[in-house]
Amino acid sequence: MAFFENLGFKSHPFAHTNADEEPHLADYYIPPPFFDAVTGDSKNPNATVVLAPRGGGKTAQRRMVEAWALSNKVLAVTYDRFEFGVGQNLKDIGLPYHLRNIIVRILITYLASLADSPDLIRQLDKSKKLTLSFFIHSYLGDMNGEKFQEVMRSIKSIPQRVRDYWSKNIGLLEPLINILLKSYGLDQIDLPDLKQEEKKLSSSYKHQLEIILEIIKMHGLHSIYILIDKLDESEKTGTSPERTYLLIQPIVRDLELLGLNGYGFKIFIWDKILDYFRADARPDRISQHSISWSRENLQKVLSARLSTFSDGKIVKFAQLLEKKPSYDVDLAICLFANHSPRNVIRICEKIMAVQAEMNSSSKFITESGVDRGILLFCEEITNELYGEEVCRDLKRAGRELFTINYLASSIFKTSHENTSRNKVTNWQNCGLVSQLGTVSVAGVRRPLNFYYVSDPAMIRLIHEVVPLEEFFKDRWVECPHCYTDNLMDINLIPDGNEPKCFSCNRNLF
Template identity: 25%
Template sequence: MPTMVEKLGLKSNPFEHYTAETEPHIAEYAVRPPYLQAIVARALARTPFILFGDRGAGKSATRLTLFNEIWAKKETEVRPLVVNFVDFTAALPSLRKGAVPEDELIGEIAYLVIEQVLSWLASLTDQERAEYTEALNEDEVNLIIALLKAFYLSRPEMDRQRTMSDALRLLNRAWKTKSVLWASQRWDSLSGIVAAVIDAFTKKQAGVEVQAPVEKLLKSLAGTGGATSRTILQKLVDFVKIFPFSGIAILVDKVDETDVTQNSADASSRLVHPILAHVQLLEVENFSWLFFLWTQIKPYFESEKFFVRLDKIPHATIEWDDKFFAEMLDSRIKYFSNGKLRFADLFQPEIDVAEATRSIISISMRSPRELVRVMDTIVVEHDMRNASNPAGGLLTQQSIEEGLDKYVKERISAVYPEKTLGQIYRLQDIVFINKDVQSAFRVNSQSARTKIKNWEDAGLVKRTGTRAPEGDQGGQPPYEYTIVDTRVERLITRRLIKLEEFTGTPTDEPEQADETAS
């Protein structure tokens, strides 16, 4: 039997790509996210901004769109050097020990800025590049050499080659006017051009009269403390303004996607707090910080533990309404059907498409990325289960329910550790209080609070109210908590997984047993 895609005559499966980075034609059907224009304006003005959002809410899509839009501007237009800061591998050893030093993060920023400028220089023609490199005055040469020595050439060559290839690819995708030129060159050839540019800079350093200023600059960049961090950022701005850039816009994203931070809002907060807590770093002229952060981090910045002056930093939380999701789904189907179909045309006539859409949106946690993933699972499962059914071309209610079950069972273990899932699965309901946790785990009140705090930190549960005190003695009303992840809620209410299927959480072994727990 033909697949649903074949039956409908679609170009391909509209839902096979889950992330903005891997969708080759996303510009043809993407619905522009909220706050995009506001963030583009902030980047062009070189002022800070924080965009909070749930996972999959479109933070990375917004970042990539911003990156592409600014790089697409003509060189005659005022534009900053836009740099992505999305790889925190170098900071993780310090984070595991407790905290990341501010100067470590600033050093990484300096490396990325220098790398981006070198990547841009490699994209130019020989003549264009020479116009910049041969017109440098002595102070500019000294600054470039000092920054190269302090933050770039100090890295192992293998590391530089790896990150340079990534930077070249991203810049090539964003900078459409240079694609024809770059298409004829391999990335290793472009890396060779970068090496030649660096060599040309360093050869300009000849004699004591040039070396002395460079060494003086290096000493000023090698200090410690906040003043030096601010100085480094100012020097980086001076560096990029040697070229046709008005300043720097750093796009900080994927903070919660490392192996240390992915299930901890606490660790995610610790990773970027050194920057956000140092207000002076956010006020460097022509240097803009644009953060794309997990919503779960915001309460930590509002608490004493990782306090951030959010009143001084413009910020917003990205949220999508049902109208957006409907438009998003229709746009995809319209593109993949050459304008012939809409999302509703995927379903059998008897299906209440509005209700089905609401269910799918709910299970996706109102995330554009997860919504695409859910639909892919539904379509693939539908085709598999109806492979021999001539009448099974369009989606049925059974297809929807079975697809949603399949999605939550397969997806949830990639979102939360099995230990955490095993713990939450031992509760009898999606709404609970501390006493329920005590009973389920045979632990005391403090141990129960610790577990609940860990679940909150992972974004799995939220405090949603209070209950009346039990008994005749009155007392403090207990807090009530609710499992807010609809995927976990579906797992529990439909009992889709048996407790023993979760490894690492034995069902017969209490944690910190307490005889007084009831």
């Protein structure tokens, strides 16, 4: 803690990479241009799918929708925890699985939030109170205090003061139903009547959602938003886009559900599922938005975070440096972050960890701290994304621009080009390498495909022995047309060929 205070911060500004763990997120959140389109009209909500890469800000946006809901008469219900029974597979997951879980979370969010105003339920007419009692018996009847608190923790839209209230007023092993019925003046229901009502209710979960909305609207709320997140983090989905899509498929294919009056389904999901979504569902009927971060917007994110944790005294990372380098360090951090707010945090955390290790009483960040911290991040992120073998092969290649001919003859030295071609195909498939048109090479009759390593972290790793200041002098070219950062040594381009932007493929000069 003393290290960060020496630098001018109240606490560690880069301690968390998970938006759910950030208590001050609202103070430095930079909304995307379409944020208002995602929240929509609280009186007439619609379904929305928000796509982004991992670390692209999906959960941060979900949290801001939760905050927006509090002041717009919306009951926001977070659904980001997916539990499976023994032997249950994703193919076994149907719409009833999701709707039952959603109804449980709606009831808990609604009932928990009324802890300060129990009379609002007591004021309901007899019919509505009986219906609510049936719902509590059917969905929460077998839940004890421990399970209730566990579910409450997973519903991020429930305020902390409400969680604290219930943790004090219900024992871990105490049946939840007894506390709820007593707190809200609701009647116990006899078992035969309950079974009969459950049979009636089970005929349509969607109808149940409509009934619940009617009750909630009586307390002045306009609508219910179901905020679905972290689909790719469950035990069954892992790193697979296909399995992630299978989990959400029953919901996104049901247009009747997504168009349910008074409900806004907001699905925050990994962008790798897009091909499955387009092929299988009806994306033309569901509003879609993609979160993308330019380097300039990442710099705003970094500046806002620094300012929040320093009471406005620090707005640029460069202010922390002992000596100003020839390159813009804030710009460099956001470039290596490669369009990811999470990576901005990870890079800065690595830099500070390196500096603290070198000198824990330092009041500045040294140039070597920046260089080593960025290099550590680059090594970590590339191994995570592409694997050690791919990273090792590209480091052997020793350059960010190459032809298959060059790899076969000068690097891997195989008699047949197919070995190198297969490697390049693999690099392309994992999104690490892009084809940059063709080039003419002296002594070769036909043009050769020209390839570019498009991840800045991998390019830095290829040239890890080159000091960072020198690295930028040699190979940082911003496209004058699309403003994309191109990290490439143009001296590697064969004579007679124009340097082209890897993004728009237009000439860089």
